[in-house]
Amino acid sequence: MKIRKREYGDANLIGKHVEKLRKERRISQKDFIARLQVAGLDINPTSYSKLEGQVRIATDKEVLAISRVLDLPMEALFA
Numbered sequence: 108m109k110i111r112k113r114e115y116g117d118a119n120l121i122g123k124h125v126e127k128l129r130k131e132r133r134i135s136q137k138d139f140i141a142r143l144q145v146a147g148l149d150i151n152p153t154s155y156s157k158l159e160g161q162v163r164i165a166t167d168k169e170v171l172a173i174s175r176v177l178d179l180p181m182e183a184l185f186a
Contacts, residue, residue, distance in 0.1 A: 115161045121170060121184040122161035128177055128184075129159075139176070148172035 115123050129139050140155050148169060150158075157163040165173075174181040 113160060113162075116163075117161060118163050119158065119161050119165040121165055121173070122159045124184055124186060125173055125177075126159040128179070132177070142176045143169075143172050146172050146176055 129136070134142075136152065136155065136159075140150060140152055143150055143155070150169065154163070158165050158169065170181055170184060174184055177184075
């Protein structure tokens, strides 16, 4: 897995934790995005990368889809 090149931003609270959870499950960003798309979330790689990097706000629909794909309650994403 690649190492993050930029520092994390402060636009959302979940990005860093989502990245950690995804990597713990050994899911590539590309595969995770595909799972999100299958779950009904239309998101592109750049937008998702910015979400993980906390450079942009995470929408409620994104938080819900990510929690479903990771099979976790939404609250767990904020830990």
